[in-house]
Amino acid sequence: MRLRTPREVPERPSPGTELLTAEAVRLAVGGRALLDGASVRVAAGEVVALLGPNGAGKSTLLSVLAGDVRPDGGEVRLRGRPLAGYGAAELALHRALLPQSAALSFPFPADEVVRMGRAPWAGTAAATEDEAVVAEAMAATESAAFAGRPFTALSGGERARVALARVLAQRAPLLLLDEPTAALDLRHQELVLRVARARAAAGDGVVVVLHDLSLAAAYADRVVLLTAGATVADGPVAEVLRAPLLSEVYGHPVEVLPHPRTGVPLVLPERG
Amino acid sequence: MTTAVRSKAAPTVSRTTLITAVLAAALVLCALLAAGVGAYRIPLGDILASAAHRLGLGGHALDRVPESVLWNVRLPRVVLALLVGGSLGCAGALMQGVFGNPLAEPAVIGVSSGGAVGAVACIVLGLDALGSWTVTAFAFASGLLTVFAVYLMARSGGRTEVVTLILTGVAVNAFCGALIGIFLFTADSAAISQVTFWQLGSLSQATWGKVLAVLPFALVGLAVAPLYARKLDLLALGERPARHLGVDVERMRLVLITVVALLTAAAVAVSGIIGFVGLVVPHLLRMLAGPGHRFLLPASALGGALVLVAADLAARTVAEPAELPLGVLTALIGSPFFFWLLRRTRTRQGGWA
Numbered sequence: 001m002r003l004r005t006p007r008e009v010p011e012r013p014s015p016g017t018e019l020l021t022a023e024a025v026r027l028a029v030g031g032r033a034l035l036d037g038a039s040v041r042v043a044a045g046e047v048v049a050l051l052g053p054n055g056a057g058k059s060t061l062l063s064v065l066a067g068d069v070r071p072d073g074g075e076v077r078l079r080g081r082p083l084a085g086y087g088a089a090e091l092a093l094h095r096a097l098l099p100q101s102a103a104l105s106f107p108f109p110a111d112e113v114v115r116m117g118r119a120p121w122a123g124t125a126a127a128t129e130d131e132a133v134v135a136e137a138m139a140a141t142e143s144a145a146f147a148g149r150p151f152t153a154l155s156g157g158e159r160a161r162v163a164l165a166r167v168l169a170q171r172a173p174l175l176l177l178d179e180p181t182a183a184l185d186l187r188h189q190e191l192v193l194r195v196a197r198a199r200a201a202a203g204d205g206v207v208v209v210l211h212d213l214s215l216a217a218a219y220a221d222r223v224v225l226l227t228a229g230a231t232v233a234d235g236p237v238a239e240v241l242r243a244p245l246l247s248e249v250y251g252h253p254v255e256v257l258p259h260p261r262t263g264v265p266l267v268l269p270e271r272g
Numbered sequence: 273m274t275t276a277v278r279s280k281a282a283p284t285v286s287r288t289t290l291i292t293a294v295l296a297a298a299l300v301l302c303a304l305l306a307a308g309v310g311a312y313r314i315p316l317g318d319i320l321a322s323a324a325h326r327l328g329l330g331g332h333a334l335d336r337v338p339e340s341v342l343w344n345v346r347l348p349r350v351v352l353a354l355l356v357g358g359s360l361g362c363a364g365a366l367m368q369g370v371f372g373n374p375l376a377e378p379a380v381i382g383v384s385s386g387g388a389v390g391a392v393a394c395i396v397l398g399l400d401a402l403g404s405w406t407v408t409a410f411a412f413a414s415g416l417l418t419v420f421a422v423y424l425m426a427r428s429g430g431r432t433e434v435v436t437l438i439l440t441g442v443a444v445n446a447f448c449g450a451l452i453g454i455f456l457f458t459a460d461s462a463a464i465s466q467v468t469f470w471q472l473g474s475l476s477q478a479t480w481g482k483v484l485a486v487l488p489f490a491l492v493g494l495a496v497a498p499l500y501a502r503k504l505d506l507l508a509l510g511e512r513p514a515r516h517l518g519v520d521v522e523r524m525r526l527v528l529i530t531v532v533a534l535l536t537a538a539a540v541a542v543s544g545i546i547g548f549v550g551l552v553v554p555h556l557l558r559m560l561a562g563p564g565h566r567f568l569l570p571a572s573a574l575g576g577a578l579v580l581v582a583a584d585l586a587a588r589t590v591a592e593p594a595e596l597p598l599g600v601l602t603a604l605i606g607s608p609f610f611f612w613l614l615r616r617t618r619t620r621q622g623g624w625a
Contacts, residue, residue: 068512092518105372105508106563116506120518166509170517 009124010079010093012173012203015045019079019174019205020095025064026073027229034060035071037230042205044173047196049216050209052226053250058209059100061226062176065207066097078174092120095174100182102163107150110162114138114147117169126171137168140195142188156183164192168199175199177208181215193219213267217241225249241265288567291560295574302578303354306585307346311593314338314346349478353584354577355490356475356543359535361576362497364550365557365568366535369504370528371434372511377551378536381441381529385448386418387411387540388471392452395466396459407470408485408541415537418444423529431522434511473544473599475584482542489538493531494573500528501565508563546599548606549576555613 013019021041027034035057042048050058063069064076067083076083078094086094096117104113114137118130138144141161146154151162160183167175177196181189189212196206197219210216216223216237223240225233227249233240246254246267253270308314314334322342324331333339360378367376378384390410393399400406422444426437456464503524506514511521539546553575554568561567579602587596 066516068515088515088520089518092516095516097513097516099510099513103510105510106374106558108505108508108563112505112564113509116509116517119502119506122502 009121009126010173013044013079013205015043015203017044018042019044020065020077020207022061022065022074022076024074025061025071025076027060027064027069027071033229035064035229038064038074038226039231039234040065040207040224042174042207044203044205045200046221047200047206047208047219049220049223050207050226051211051213051216051223056226057229058226059178060229062097062178062207062209066095066176067091089120092170092172094172095176096167096170096172097176098164098167098178098180100178102151102159104151107152109148110143110151110154110158111138111147113151113162114143114165114169117166120170120172133171134165134169137165138162140168140198141165142191157185157188160184161188161192164195168195173204175204175206175208177206179209179211181210181212189215213241213246214265217265217267237265241267288561288564288571291557292567292571292574295571295578299354299574299578299581302581302585303350306350306353306581307342309585309589310341310346312338312341314342318342348480348483349475349584350581351483352475352478352486352542353580355483355486356539356546357549357580358573358577359486359490359493359539360546360549360580361553362494362569362573363532363535363539364576365554365565365572366497366504366528366532367550368554369507369565369568370525370532371438372507373434373438374555375551376438378532379445379547379550380438381532382418382422382444382448383415383533383536384540384545385445385452386421387415387537388545389418389448389451389455390414391470391541391544392455392467395470396455396463398463405481405485408482412537412541415540416533418448419529419533419537423526432525469597470544471599472597473546473602474587474595474597475543476588476595478542486538486542489534493535494570496527496531497569497573498566500524501569504528504565504569505563544599546580547603548610549579549602552606552610552613553579555610559613559617 019042023039025035025038038057038061040048040050040061050061052058060069064071067086070084078086111134114134115130117137118127118133121127121130135144138147141164143158143161143165146158151159154162160180164180175196180192184192193215196208200206200221208220220237222235223233223237224231225240225245232249233245241256243254243256246256255268255270257266257268258264259266304316304319307319308316318334318338319342321331322334322339325333334342363378367378367380368374370376388411390413391407394407394410399410402409422437422440423432426432426440456467459467503514503519506517506519507521515521554572557568557571557575561571583602584598587598587601590596
């Protein structure tokens with residue numbers, strides 16, 4: 001057993017500084033290239049939407065960004081240091097990841113699950129805020145109402161919100177959200193992306209994988225479009241979400257219309 | 273908001289404390305009862321007086337016969353039951369936590385069948401290099417070896433996958449079964465009956481020597497396990513989320529499988545195969561007070577010890593003067609109980625966990 005040495009808590013990044021950069025990432029599994037020239041960067045204070053068709057490598061890229069998988073080529077840097085140089089405990093203070101589906105082997109109550117998000121801060125000064133942070137995260141995701149119920153007894157949407165609350169409670173300056181809206185109804189989809197925006201406003205960097213392009217257009221600062229494991233476009237919403245590019249990438253004709261009131265692009269598939 | 277979250281957590285804490293206290297009290301009572309009851313009855317007052325006398329706290333020594341029965345026969349057996357039960361209960365809770373699977377028990381990774389191969393080989397081949405300790409030492413060593421063989425075979429690229437680990441365990445268990453079969457095939461009838469007796473599990477051969485042999489493993493295991501309680505909670509989220517929360521999952525798994533192997537191999541070595549304690553006790557406690565491992569690990573040790581002390585008392589008194597094999601008794605009562613637990617959980621929650 002190692003004794004816990006008092007760990008240094010990373011300083012919060014100042015808005016606008018680069019948090020994470022991935023350059024020309026390549027990854028092959030079983031001889032098949034899953035990523036082949038994927039690049040993405042995220043700065044403190046912005047929401048980056050990671051878009052692309054099924055199988056484009058969005059979740060795989062997120063695993064690379066989270067440090068789960070070491071890429072075969074390319075470079076990933078977190079706050080200027082190579083990602084591979086971070087240990088698990090240190091990394092947990094820098095980034096949090098919301099997985100696509102939330103599972104739990106044993107029936108812990110929902111608030112316990114959220115409290116698990118505080119684990120990286122045990123033994124640091126921030127541990128004194130645990131209860132307040134947990135309560136805040138549950139309030140932000142509207143999951144306080146079922147705080148005492150076993151996670152395993154919750155509905156899919158409730159689980160998704162508790163899982164998000166856990167990730168928020170981790171208070172990492174880099175948030176990686178893998179399809180956070182997949183299990184949610186319209187109201188809670190909006191809620192989740194508002195939460196992401198709020199985190200960005202508070203100075204976090206957020207990378208969010210989305211399938212709903214209009215949702216991305218409404219909430220993201222920047223869009224990274226991925227196809228066949230490669231980044232094909234990276235830029236502001238208005239630049240990337242154009243009909244010809246999206247039609248080609250998704251293999252289906254797409255229309256992009258400005259919202260009649262707000263002017264935010266609405267992305268719709270062309271229907272007969 | 274904060275108060276709402278806190279007030280929900282509070283009763284669970286007192287509930288876990290209460291259950292732990294009840295278990296500890298029941299264990300003490302049951303151990304005293306087991307020390308007194310048997311072919312030669314020793315009243316509770318005499319037990320306490322004799323114990324106080326030996327500890328130098330007053331009291332008085334008993335007559336020659338009760339003193340000898342108490343200290344050379346009963347107490348080593350009760351203490352051994354306590355240690356073996358505590359080891360099996362804690363190992364079971366650890367296994368379920370490490371594998372994130374309520375069905376896992378130490379036998380899954382081959383520790384019991386591996387131990388049995390060593391014991392059977394030793395009995396059938398008539399090995400006695402270490403005198404009366406030979407079977408125990410062989411069972412312990414081969415149990416440990418088997419676990420590490422399973423772990424190494426399941427490991428690839430610095431990672432072990434739970435399903436691969438369990439399937440490797442299944443294959444190794446089958447292989448061990450075949451080895452035991454070969455030994456039995458070549459054995460004479462005296463060896464076969466000795467093997468059968470060993471496999472049924474029993475504490476009738478308890479001595480202070482065996483207690484001392486198990487003690488270090490039990491103490492180390494029971495001391496290390498709670499250090500990982502919080503991390504085991506996190507592992508319930510899955511391997512990847514646990515890693516994202518800063519847990520070195522692979523390292524933890526290696527340490528805890530080692531702990532499980534030591535606890536179980538030591539228990540199997542002195543008592544033979546005693547099933548179901550490691551599976552049922554953690555389940556029952558999880559239902560009573562939730563799955564938090566800070567409660568579950570120590571409580572499973574206490575619960576396992578309680579069950580085994582009680583079961584051993586039953587094994588040697590129910591059919592007096594004959595003695596039932598302990599492993600048979602725990603499985604005989606454990607299996608229907610587990611089945612009932614299963615049905616109840618299904619009707620209540622519509623499924624397991």
